[in-house]
Amino acid sequence: MQFSSILVEQAVSEFAKLPGIGKKTALRLVLHLLKQQEPAAKDLGEAIIKMRNEIKFCQRCHNIADGDICSICANSMRRQDMICVVENIRDVITIESTQQYHGTYHVLGGVISPLDGIGPEQLNIDSLVNRITNEQVQEIVFALSPNIQGDTTIYYIQKKVTQRPLRITTIARGISFGGELEYADEMTLARSIANRQPVENYVSG
């Protein structure tokens, strides 16, 4: 594409580096910003730079934070003796938006995946084990992806923390609420039969 302006060309090429944004979409965004008043572009640009410069990661749970400790770890209304172990920051945001979990988190930064060269030492596992040893943790809830990598990670962490009495759980897997049986994949259906629950535990949405 020919832009007849180097400024526009640079802005388009920077936008197009973002995931899921091609040259045409990038151009649409840039032309939109040109049509707006100047503050709109300034606010966006500054929000991006400021966020990247000033963002910190919580020293306790590795979630995003504006200070040394994230707002979830700092919140005394939440159960500090319960840790939900997740893969990444997006999972924290997703779980938070359900408003059903009132403990703290621990962001691993990935899962153990030897094929991708990711071993336990690349992940925030040592700090999790430290938290479990030093804080009065009652329960760990694993909310990892239900695949071999996730299961390996759960197994590895479980082995590390056997010395303390601790409730270790994972979030429930099975047929989605509102999901029809005939559309469920066989693996999920098979596992959900194997992991069947007493009816008194059944909580319907």
Place this chain on the structure above:
Amino acid sequence: MQFSSILVEQAVSEFAKLPGIGKKTALRLVLHLLKQQEPAAKDLGEAIIKMRNEIKFCQRCHNIADGDICSICANSMRRQDMICVVENIRDVITIESTQQYHGTYHVLGGVISPLDGIGPEQLNIDSLVNRITNEQVQEIVFALSPNIQGDTTIYYIQKKVTQRPLRITTIARGISFGGELEYADEMTLARSIANRQPVENYVSG
């Protein structure tokens, strides 16, 4: 959505103001920028701010420009006696990418549309008439949308410039090259029969 960081929340809300970008996509972009090294976010933010601050509009044709005159108007290799009249900057970029047009442009900034409150005085029509009067313009090519607003605009401009001998054309409308007759809409097909061309004029892609 709960972000546990005001910085992230602000960046997400700024991204979500862009057209076609919702909260979820905005979050994906922000988390992507957090994963990259700091310069990636800095480059994007600065490109946006710099573009909006420093962009100029060509004093002659109202296209985007880095100086007073855009690179197309300043290019002596292009036919300066030929003006392609377009609605907006995006149309310039689209036509430029065909590499088939070697004249200059004139960006109207819209088309006459009384229902939307857009009259000739809101558009860059006076400067077009001035160019036609003062420059040795040989031909005007209208490349406007084929609807009532576009046709009205062509008619209005045409009336304004009758005093000079001038070739006035519009880009060809008809069935797309590569388009099957059976998929063409009836209006286009009907008009393309009415405007049929001698075979010697037929240029196939």
